[in-house]
Amino acid sequence: MNADLLLQHFDRLSEAPDALPRLRRFILDLAVRGRLVPQDPNDEPASGLLRRIAAERAKQLKSRKKTQLVMPFESEDMPFELPESWQWVQFVEVASIESNLVKPEQFLDYPHIAPDNIESRTGRLLQYQTIRESGVFSAKNRFFPGHIVYSKIRPNLAKATLVDFEGLCSADMYPIYPFINPIFLLKFMLSDAFVQQSIKEDNRVAMPKINQKSLSKILVAVPPLAEQQRIVARVDDLMALCDQLEAAKAEREQTRNHLIAASLHHLNQPSDDTAAFREHARFYFNHLPRLTTRPEHIKQLRQTILNLAVRGKLVPQDPNDEPAAELLKKLKSALARMKEVENIRIRKSILPDAINFFSEDTFPASWCLTNFDDVNVIVSGVAKGKNLKGFKTEVYPYLRVANVQRGYLDLQVMKELEIKAGEFERYRLCDGDVLMTEGGDWDKLGRAAIWNNEIPDCIHQNHIYRIRPAVKELLLPKWIMLFANSPLGRLYFEGASKQTTNLASINMTQLRSCPLPLPPLAEQQRIVARVDDFMALCDELDATLSASATDQRRLLDAILHEALAPAMA
The missing domain is CATH 3.90.220.20 (DNA methylase specificity domains)
Structure with missing residues (x-):
C-alpha cells in the first residue's frame, strides 16, 4: 500500500488506538520528505x-x-x-x-x-x-x-x-x-x-x-518555494480531516458513554418493576460488544455485575430454598461453638446503628441482614517492628497490603516476617479465609480476596483483616468477597471509614459492624456461579479488546512503514 492509498483509507485507520496523533505525525513525515504533493519541474x-x-x-x-x-x-x-x-x-x-x-x-x-x-x-x-x-x-x-x-x-x-x-x-x-x-x-x-x-x-x-x-x-x-505553498495547503487539508475524524470519534464515544450510563443506571437502581428491569438487562447484554469498546467500559460492567449479585438481581429467588433465617441460626450456633472450642475472646459490642445502613428494600425479602461479626471470626494480623529481643522466634512468609488486590491475590513478591515462637496459629491463614485491607489510599479501602492455601504456613500483617466464616460450606467465602468488593460494600466502608486527605481506613469495630446480606445457601451458590460466568465473559472481552488494539496497532505500523519505506530506503 502506498501513501496515496493510505490516505484514501484515512477514516478506517483512524479507529486504531492512538491512530489520529500518529496519522498527524505521518502527514508531516510525508510532507517533509517530499512525498505529500508531486514535484513540479517548472518550479x-x-x-x-x-x-x-x-x-x-x-x-x-x-x-x-x-x-x-x-x-x-x-x-x-x-x-x-x-x-x-x-x-x-x-x-x-x-x-x-x-x-x-x-x-x-x-x-x-x-x-x-x-x-x-x-x-x-x-x-x-x-x-x-x-x-x-x-x-x-x-x-x-x-x-x-x-x-x-x-x-x-x-x-x-x-x-x-x-x-x-x-x-x-x-x-x-x-x-x-x-x-x-x-x-x-x-x-x-x-x-x-x-x-x-x-x-x-x-x-x-x-x-x-x-x-x-x-x-x-x-x-x-x-x-522550492512554490512547493512549500502546495505542501502547506495539503497539510492543512489533511489536518482539517484529522480534526473532523477526531470530532466524529469523540461524538461517537460521547453517545456510547451516555447510552452505557443510562443502561447501567437502570440496572443499578432498585426497582419493583421486574419486567422493565429484565428489558433493560436484555438490551444491555444483547448490545454488549458495541457497548464495551474500552477497558473502562468493562470495569463498569464488572461493578454492575457485582451490584446486581449482592442485591439479588442476578439470579431468581427460589421459594423452595431453605430460608435464610434458618441458615443464619445455624451460622450463629456454629460461631458460638467455634469461639468456645478455640477460646476466642469475646469482643466489645458492635455499632448498633450499622445494621440500618441499607434500606429495607435494598435486598430481597427472602434474605436476612446480619453483621459480619455475627457469622465470622475477624482478627487482625502481625504488627511489624516489635522488639523481639530475648524471645525465641520463628520466620514465616506473610501477606502485605500489596498482595491483597480487589478480588485476587498478587503473590509474585512475597516477604518473610519474624514472630514470637508459639504465635503462628494465631496468625495462620487457612483455606477459605477472606482477607480485607484496612485502607490507605481510597483504592486500598476494604479490598477483599480469598486465601486458597497458595503458600504453606503463611501469616498476615496487621493492616489486613482475616475474616473466617463460622462454616464456610454454609457462608461461602466468595459471597463475602463479592459483597465487600461490590458498590454496596464499598459504599459502607467509605461511609464508615476514618478519612483524611486522600486517605481512608476502617477499624476492627467498623468491619465487625458491617451489614452483611445473607441469601439462602442454594442462592449463594447460584449467584457465585453466575458471577463466575459473567466475570469469565468480562475476561474474554478484555482479551478481545487487547488483541484487537494490538492488531490495529500492528496493522497501522505495517501500513505506515510500507508507505514510508521507499523514502527511508
Whole structure:
C-alpha cells in the first residue's frame, strides 16, 4: 500500500488506538520528505531560493557584532534522501533565532506565552494570559507577528507556534524569524525529522534543553518555494480531516458513554418493576460488544455485575430454598461453638446503628441482614517492628497490603516476617479465609480476596483483616468477597471509614459492624456461579479488546512503514 492509498483509507485507520496523533505525525513525515504533493519541474529549485536568502542574510549580519555561523556538514548527517529539487540546509540558513530580552513590567498588558500555552506536536496555541495576569517578573523575550515561538526545554514535546501578534514569551523559548514559508518551517519543526535531531543535540538529563548553537545546526529539508505553498495547503487539508475524524470519534464515544450510563443506571437502581428491569438487562447484554469498546467500559460492567449479585438481581429467588433465617441460626450456633472450642475472646459490642445502613428494600425479602461479626471470626494480623529481643522466634512468609488486590491475590513478591515462637496459629491463614485491607489510599479501602492455601504456613500483617466464616460450606467465602468488593460494600466502608486527605481506613469495630446480606445457601451458590460466568465473559472481552488494539496497532505500523519505506530506503 502506498501513501496515496493510505490516505484514501484515512477514516478506517483512524479507529486504531492512538491512530489520529500518529496519522498527524505521518502527514508531516510525508510532507517533509517530499512525498505529500508531486514535484513540479517548472518550479524554481530550492537552491535559487537559498541563494537569495543567503545574500539577504549576509546583509543583515554585517550590522551585528555576533553572527550565527553556518557549519559544514557531511552527506551522512542528512536524515534521509530528498527529491532532486530540494536541499538540506542548517536551521540558521533559513531562520534567525532571536534574543529580545525585556523587562516585563514595561509590557504589563502584552500577551504572555509560556511552554504550557502551546500544545505538543500540533502547533496550537492554547489559552494564555497577559503579563499582568501571569504575575511574571523575570526577563522575557519579546516576539512580533510572523515569529515562530519555540520552547527550548523538553524538545521531544515539539512545542512551537506561529504568532500573528506582538507579545512576550518565556526566557525558555526562542522567538524565531523564518526566511522561508513560515508555516512550512513550523510544520517541519513539528515533524519527527526535526524532533529526532533536537533530541540528539540535547545532552541534559534532569531538564532536557536545546541551546541556540545546537538548534542552529539542525538540518532542514527545503523544497522550492512554490512547493512549500502546495505542501502547506495539503497539510492543512489533511489536518482539517484529522480534526473532523477526531470530532466524529469523540461524538461517537460521547453517545456510547451516555447510552452505557443510562443502561447501567437502570440496572443499578432498585426497582419493583421486574419486567422493565429484565428489558433493560436484555438490551444491555444483547448490545454488549458495541457497548464495551474500552477497558473502562468493562470495569463498569464488572461493578454492575457485582451490584446486581449482592442485591439479588442476578439470579431468581427460589421459594423452595431453605430460608435464610434458618441458615443464619445455624451460622450463629456454629460461631458460638467455634469461639468456645478455640477460646476466642469475646469482643466489645458492635455499632448498633450499622445494621440500618441499607434500606429495607435494598435486598430481597427472602434474605436476612446480619453483621459480619455475627457469622465470622475477624482478627487482625502481625504488627511489624516489635522488639523481639530475648524471645525465641520463628520466620514465616506473610501477606502485605500489596498482595491483597480487589478480588485476587498478587503473590509474585512475597516477604518473610519474624514472630514470637508459639504465635503462628494465631496468625495462620487457612483455606477459605477472606482477607480485607484496612485502607490507605481510597483504592486500598476494604479490598477483599480469598486465601486458597497458595503458600504453606503463611501469616498476615496487621493492616489486613482475616475474616473466617463460622462454616464456610454454609457462608461461602466468595459471597463475602463479592459483597465487600461490590458498590454496596464499598459504599459502607467509605461511609464508615476514618478519612483524611486522600486517605481512608476502617477499624476492627467498623468491619465487625458491617451489614452483611445473607441469601439462602442454594442462592449463594447460584449467584457465585453466575458471577463466575459473567466475570469469565468480562475476561474474554478484555482479551478481545487487547488483541484487537494490538492488531490495529500492528496493522497501522505495517501500513505506515510500507508507505514510508521507499523514502527511508
